Amino acid sequence: MVEEIGTNTEGDLIINVGPQHPATHGVLHLVLTLSGETIKKVEPHLGYIHRSIEKMCESLSYRQFIYVTSRMDYLSSHINNHACALTVEKAMQIEVPQRAQYIRVIMDELTRIASHELWWGAMAMDLGAFTPFFHAFRERETITDIMEKTCGARLTMNYMVPGGVMVDLHPDFQKDVKSFIQLYKSKFEEYNELVTGNIIFQNRMKGIGILSKEDAISYGCSGPVARASGVHCDIRKLYPYEIYSQLEFDEILDTAGDSFARYMVRLKEMQQSIRIVEQLIDNIPEGEFQAKTKAVLKLPKGEFYQRVETARGELGVYIVSEGGTTPYRIKFRSPGFSNLSALEHMVKGLKIGDLVAAMGTLDLVIPDIDR
């Protein structure tokens, strides 16, 4: 139960952060128990943007339910769609054409860059630096333009369908992506100059919000949050899907587990994504972009699970099928929820200003937590 806002019996101050607070990036509601400025307790309250997506999916067919998942973690919408398409393909044993696999992986990695760009800008803004936001959005805009040209949407893509991708690439795609890579490489130094190298920034990040390897595992953290604590958890490496097993890229690990480590992991991940896109962009094979599938998809009776690595961590899609055209039950294992649960542990005993810095490095997307 939420205690009355004000003071509790021990004289601690209880205040609300959110649900309408600029630092929580959405409708996250935190109830803080403070002793002076020191944080004693953080209690996240969820449900402000709960749309019961899992329940909605039960009444939608296997082609239709994919579009809803763009609205979970809207910054990794391609990857969410991808996870759903993969689960259906796994259940029906659909062979995805090579071309589609290449397109999907390129799209995933571009999405990851765009998502990390946005996080970088928002993170700096949480700490009071406004300019980086515009720098981040300049590059991100190039990616959304590329997406818009090929997929027709900027955020909620619905581009991956069971069996491949919805439409073929735009003729300009390769040219645009290459010029984006050029632009990105020429601008990347600016990121370090503006934010990473800044002493004030480093002092606010280093040694703040430490999450040990054991805690990261026991809270079920995944993605950059866990990798910054030294947990080897990149699904692209551990359980490769599509063509990830043939690609050369590094899993970025750090051992410090503090806010700065999480920051650096994401920055380096962007460069690995660029590396993946560079390997693929010139070698997209010709051929079909979609496998031939029946108009009405029917999954065999059983349970199916597939996980992918989104920009935030591990997304799992679990489908229980009764053999019909709609799923009996769907469950999404979203990365944001488990990452948020580690927040209290990270910031206990720190000052209230550190909460914002530590929360920024978790890269929370609230619709992903609530669904």
Next chain:
Amino acid sequence: MFIKDYIKDVYGAVKSLLTGMRMTGYYFTHHKEIITEQYPDNRATLHLAERFRGEVVMSHDENNEHACTGCSACEIACPNGTIKIINKFDITPEGKKKKAIDTFVYHLELCTMCNLCVQACPTDAIKMAQNFEHSVYDRSKLTKKLNKDGSKLREGIE
């Protein structure tokens, strides 16, 4: 010792601030390209990608003919019940009854621009248009009839 560290810290902070400000200054004096779109002032020159999904429309040719047979495939494909197909029965010259579209009802307020209906249509009768300025004062204006008045099915489409 403390004083020395303190001064060092302040010096470091000022230095990194200046490094950041140098770049801000650079962009301030070297604004070669303006990235911000001056919407809505640039409406006349606004360029949208040709695949941009703004709303569903039905294409009509110059004879006011469309390609929709009224098969309802789009209605079934739509996840939100955005589309309602109301059919009528034409009497052909031979005196037979023939199914044809009467009203293609499209609820723009429900549409999520997912493109599934366009993909499902066997005759490519509908497509996505780029118009994105959908705000109106009255909600009922968002319910549209996509087939034009007096339009009919193009010859040769089954």
